[in-house]
Amino acid sequence: MNSAPHHTASALAAYTVFASIGSTVIPLGTFPLYDALGLGWGNSVIALLHFVLFLWTLAMLLLFLRSKKGEAEDGEKQQCQL
Numbered sequence: 001m002n003s004a005p006h007h008t009a010s011a012l013a014a015y016t017v018f019a020s021i022g023s024t025v026i027p028l029g030t031f032p033l034y035d036a037l038g039l040g041w042g043n044s045v046i047a048l049l050h051f052v053l054f055l056w057t058l059a060m061l062l063l064f065l066r067s068k069k070g071e072a073e074d075g076e077k078q079q080c081q082l
């Protein structure tokens with residue numbers, strides 16, 4: 001959000017739309033999953049999916065923080081050169 005402050009509202013709107021679609025589609029897909037795998041394995045597949053999404057989110061957060069740290073270090077180097 002900080003990289004494009006003029007587009008923050010659009011980014012939040014896009015996030016809301018995709019979160020709403022995901023919140024609708026994922027529960028609808030669980031019925032065939034439970035029919036095919038049963039409750040035990042169906043729950044395990046859903047838990048694995050959530051874990052993978054968590055790792056993806058964590059990786060994106062770490063990359064974002066690393067890029068912000070690099071920008072801060074570049075700014076300090078430029079100030080030192082002046």
